[in-house]
Amino acid sequence: VRAEDAAGARQICDDLHAADMADLLQVLPARERRKLLNLIQSDIDPELFHEIEGEARGDLYEITPNTQIADAVTELETDEAVYVLEDLRDEDREEVLRALSADDRVAIEESLSYPEDSAGRLMQRDLIALPEFWTVGQTIDLLRSDDADIPDDFYDIFVVDPAHKPVGTVPLSRVMRNQRGVALGHIMEKKPHVIEATADQEEVAYAFTKYHLISAAVVDESQRLVGVVTVDDIVEVIEEEAQEDILALAGVGESASVNESLFEVTRGRFTWLLVNLATAVLASVVIGLFDAAIEQMVALAVLMPIVASMGGNAGTQTMTVAVRGLATKELSATNAARILKRELMIALGNGVLLAVISGLLAWLWFGSPGLGGVFAAAMIFNLLVAGMFGLLVPMGLARVGIDPAIASSVFVTTITDVIGFFAFLGLAALWLF
Amino acid sequence: VRAEDAAGARQICDDLHAADMADLLQVLPARERRKLLNLIQSDIDPELFHEIEGEARGDLYEITPNTQIADAVTELETDEAVYVLEDLRDEDREEVLRALSADDRVAIEESLSYPEDSAGRLMQRDLIALPEFWTVGQTIDLLRSDDADIPDDFYDIFVVDPAHKPVGTVPLSRVMRNQRGVALGHIMEKKPHVIEATADQEEVAYAFTKYHLISAAVVDESQRLVGVVTVDDIVEVIEEEAQEDILALAGVGESASVNESLFEVTRGRFTWLLVNLATAVLASVVIGLFDAAIEQMVALAVLMPIVASMGGNAGTQTMTVAVRGLATKELSATNAARILKRELMIALGNGVLLAVISGLLAWLWFGSPGLGGVFAAAMIFNLLVAGMFGLLVPMGLARVGIDPAIASSVFVTTITDVIGFFAFLGLAALWLF
Incomplete structure (x- = not known):
């Protein structure tokens, strides 16, 4: 490509499967991608319009004249053609549709009339x-x-x-x-x-x-x-x-491929981080309630992130299993009570073990058996809370029609943070002073 | 089932597709599942052995005599038969294999000789x-x-x-x-x-x-x-x-279906929580280094979890995109430098915005512009660290042959926690006292 060897580049690209060609274009830096597209423009495999994704897709559609897109669309099956047309700008879509034969146009317009992500968009109309x-x-x-x-x-x-x-x-x-x-x-x-x-x-x-x-x-x-x-x-x-x-689940949102535009990705992630900032502040307010206790005993400040972090992790475990269970229909209202009992037993088992370990650790570290006891009690309590809300939050969201994969983790980690800090610092304030 | 109406139950089960039957068995509580299996035992659809999963699978194999399993295996395609035999106890597997015809036995034994999760196990041997x-x-x-x-x-x-x-x-x-x-x-x-x-x-x-x-x-x-x-x-x-x-990614491990045995699930999750406890202690040790500063200014203890949590979330975002990018081959050594630059730019953009917001917040909350500045600086720094290690950790693990999905999040959150606390408390100790 660098040598602008048009014939050579065309030769190589001709031999590639459309899927491999799409991969190549997606991996190339923007400038070289555009150069390559201009070189091979006149003999692009129609399948490429369907295979390509991300930024490379935008470039391809921009460089190709609408009449050539229309020719390619004619070659494709209905479902692939619909996929190509979905993403064109409105005026380009109109122009491509006008250039199609009446039969093709009617078939594609009918498919486009079904909602996005529906079977009508996926289907192919030619059949026996x-x-x-x-x-x-x-x-x-x-x-x-x-x-x-x-x-x-x-x-x-x-x-x-x-x-x-x-x-x-x-x-x-x-x-x-x-x-x-x-x-x-x-x-x-x-x-x-x-x-x-x-x-x-x-x-x-x-x-x-x-x-x-x-x-x-x-x-x-x-x-x-x-x-x-x-x-x-x-x-x-x-x-x-x-x-x-x-x-x-990771709060990245939909625009997540490594090929998406930088601004959109930043904005998508920012929204999530802002929500997380708000919930972290909520947890900090809880800590602020106990500033007198922390001033008296700095060890509380040293240990408190451990309780919150363990609760957050245990909550994420349960929540992820629940979100997947809902998606694969292994989890439903009929067996929710049984699964809740199960999660609470898992939380209790792990809670007791981890409480013993971390209680001993706190005792040895700060030489205070009382602190060790408070730490252990807060740990068990927070793991039980994590097991319960890790299951109930996704199920509740699913019931009110919100996608649990998107919204669960904010709620679950907020709950485990707030309750983790509150339980540990509250118990310490009650028992140690 | 409850009325022990054998004929009725058999009738209903006969009409069900094997996949629906498997779902039914998996959703039933253990006692009723076994009762139902005993009722329909003599006319189980061979496909059911292949469709069923989790605890229900164990029950089905236990209740069914090996000769009947052998009959079912003969009816199935090679790949399905292999799937059934993989999970039997060694002695049962021997017995079932002996009961098969010589042809079937050789075919299945050959398939079983390929490693688990290989194409040899998935393939069917009958073909044209x-x-x-x-x-x-x-x-x-x-x-x-x-x-x-x-x-x-x-x-x-x-x-x-x-x-x-x-x-x-x-x-x-x-x-x-x-x-x-x-x-x-x-x-x-x-x-x-x-x-x-x-x-x-x-x-x-x-x-x-x-x-x-x-x-x-x-x-x-x-x-x-x-x-x-x-x-x-x-x-x-x-x-x-x-x-x-x-x-x-959520640290739940493989034995994750809502139908797995309780002990295995608890053990799988415990391992992860224990690793997390160790890394949380590491972060606490960092906090312990600055206990004098915290004693002087409790506001530090109130704000420090926010820096760590924001870094953890931003790191998880980048890491998840990287893990998926590695899995789908959108991310590789050839475009790593470009993606790193991209991630750092995203981190810088979000870092600056969030630093302004959270710096102002800290200033207003505690009336100290110095604390606000320290908080803002630590936030930008930790988000940059999160973006860098969120990408480099999964890539490094993949290069040394460790599955990045399993191991990345421990490393990434440990790094963002440790560096988050260190940056915030360290800058505070330097600038504020």
């Missing part, structure tokens, strides 16, 4: 839907004919009734294993998994994982077959959702 | 491998014949050379769309994605996600085709790995 009485032979003959509406890759044939409602699916392998005379209705899987076009992608991913689906029929509000979601899209959804949960 | 010169017609005729070695579901036909090395793949949809006379070699996808049987499942999942694969050929050390990994297994791997990362 046939009536029950069709035979394996007729099916194969149809597939061999040169019909433009047949998708590139497909894994199931959908069997529909006269109202175009899905009544069964036939995996391709089953079509191939049966004689030409057999009717599809005879070999189909009845009660197919049907997904509403408005369903959230998280729900769709859950069904795919649970029932090991490869593709599933998508229906509109009148139960008519309108598209198909395939597992390769779901793999991306699962990665995305897990990523979101991890980052949300 | 044909030479290049075979035609579409011959292929369909073979598939229609009643050959026991043909798997239930398959998505690609593998084309192999005379040495049984994979040279291409043909998606089923492409077989169906071509005339009977066309040779497979003519329509195959060349350069197929080939996976070594010893490859780690995380690598395999990465390739599936990146290249949108549905199935991929697995080869042994001499590059011969030995099995196939399908995307439904990969979906589970992705969920599992993301889950592991989330839980490891």
